[in-house]
Amino acid sequence: MKFPFLGRVRCAYLGLLAAGYCAPFVLWEAPARADDGPLFEAVRAADLRVANMGWKLAVSNAPLCDRLEAGTGMQLHTLDQFDAAKRESARKHFGFSTPVAVEGVVADGPAAQAGLRIDDALVRIGPIEIAKLAGRPGTTDRLVAIQLAIAALPIGAPVAVEVIRAGAPVHLSFRPVPACKSRFELELDGGFGASADGSMVQVGSGLLDDYPEDQLAAVIAHEFAHNILHHRERLEARGVAYGLLAGFGGNVKYFRQTEVQADLLSVYLLANAGYPVRAPISFWQRFGPSKAGGVLRSRSHPAWRDRIATLAAEALKVEAISARPIIPASLAERGKPLDGDWQSILIRSR
Numbered sequence: 039m040k041f042p043f044l045g046r047v048r049c050a051y052l053g054l055l056a057a058g059y060c061a062p063f064v065l066w067e068a069p070a071r072a073d074d075g076p077l078f079e080a081v082r083a084a085d086l087r088v089a090n091m092g093w094k095l096a097v098s099n100a101p102l103c104d105r106l107e108a109g110t111g112m113q114l115h116t117l118d119q120f121d122a123a124k125r126e127s128a129r130k131h132f133g134f135s136t137p138v139a140v141e142g143v144v145a146d147g148p149a150a151q152a153g154l155r156i157d158d159a160l161v162r163i164g165p166i167e168i169a170k171l172a173g174r175p176g177t178t179d180r181l182v183a184i185q186l187a188i189a190a191l192p193i194g195a196p197v198a199v200e201v202i203r204a205g206a207p208v209h210l211s212f213r214p215v216p217a218c219k220s221r222f223e224l225e226l227d228g229g230f231g232a233s234a235d236g237s238m239v240q241v242g243s244g245l246l247d248d249y250p251e252d253q254l255a256a257v258i259a260h261e262f263a264h265n266i267l268h269h270r271e272r273l274e275a276r277g278v279a280y281g282l283l284a285g286f287g288g289n290v291k292y293f294r295q296t297e298v299q300a301d302l303l304s305v306y307l308l309a310n311a312g313y314p315v316r317a318p319i320s321f322w323q324r325f326g327p328s329k330a331g332g333v334l335r336s337r338s339h340p341a342w343r344d345r346i347a348t349l350a351a352e353a354l355k356v357e358a359i360s361a362r363p364i365i366p367a368s369l370a371e372r373g374k375p376l377d378g379d380w381q382s383i384l385i386r387s388r
C-alpha cells in the first residue's frame with residue numbers, strides 16, 4: 039500500500055526530538071476525499087507493524103540497555119497530527135472523543151493484556167491527564183509530551199488508566215514492563231531510508247511495502263543498535279555532526295566504525311527477540327545490488343558485500359549459543375570514545 043495523500047504531520051527535524059520538541063511539517067497537501075477510511079486503516083496497519091517489531095526488540099533486549107523506559111505496548115495518535123483538510127475525516131473515522139487515542143496495541147503487551155482496545159480515547163494514565171497537555175493543530179506536540187510522560191512512569195507498578203470507549207468511561211489498570219528507551223516510528227515518505235537519532239528509530243514506508251517482516255526487523259535492529267550504543271553522542275564527542283558530512287574527510291572512519299558496530303550488535307538483538315539471525319544477510323542480498331551499489335554507494339557505510347561477510351561471521355557465533363538473552367561483550371564499548379578503527383571489525387567479502 040502506498041500512501042499518496044496522507045495529510046498527517048510527522049516529526050521532521052530529528053535533532054530536536056531529544057529535547058521533547060517536534061518541528062511539524064506536512065508531507066502532502068491532502069485533497070478532500072469522500073472516504074478516507076481505507077487510507078487511515080492502511081496507515082494504522084503500517085504503524086502497528088513497526089510498533090510490533092520495535093516492541094519485540096525493545097522488551098527482549100532490555101537486559102542489554104543502560105537506559106530503560108516503561109513499556110506499555112500502546113501505539114497512540116493525536117487528532118493534532120492530521121492537517122486541516124483531513125482532521126474532520128479523522129475525527130469521524132477514529133472517534134477521538136479526547137485529543138489522544140489508542141491507534142493500536144502490540145500483541146501480548148501490558149496494554150493488550152489489560153483490555154485496552156483500538157480507538158479507546160485517553161482521559162488519564164496514572165498521574166497524566168490528557169486534557170492538561172498542551173497541543174496545537176498541525177503539530178505532534180501533545181503526542182510527544184504524552185509519550186515522554188508514559189515512558190517515565192514507574193516500571194512494574196500498576197498504573198490506572200481511564201479511557202472513553204463508545205461514549206462511556208472505562209477504567210483499566212496495567213503494569214509497564216522494562217523496555218529499552220527508544221521510540222519507533224514509520225516515516226510515511228514512501229522512501230527506503232531508515233535512521234536513528236539517539237532516542238528514536240524511523241523507517242521509511244517504502245521498505246514496509248517491499249520487504250518481509252524479518253528483513254524489516256533487521257533494518258530496525260541495526261538502527262536500534264545505534265541508539266543502544268549511544269552512537270550519536272559518541273560521534274558528537276568526536277566533534278562529528280551526526281548525519282552531516284557523514285561521507286567526507288576524517289569523519290568517515292568514525293561513521294564506518296559505528297556502522298560495523300551496529301551491524302554486529304543487530305545480530306544479537308534479532309536473536310534475543312526471536313528473529314532469524316540471518317535476516318540482515320537476506321536483506322542486504324536484495325537491497326545491496328539494487329540500492330547500495332555503483333553510484334548509490336555510500337562513503338560512510340562499508341560496501342554491502344563486506345557487511346554480509348561480517349554479518350555471516352557474527353551469525354555463526356550466535357547460532358552456537360542457545361541461551362537467551364545473549365549479552366555480547368562488545369556492549370562494554372559503549373562507554374568508550376570511538377577510535378575510528380572499523381578495519382579490524384569488518385570482514386572482507388574476498
Ligand SMILES: [Zn+2]
Pocket residue numbers: 260261264296297300
Ligand atoms: Zn547505520
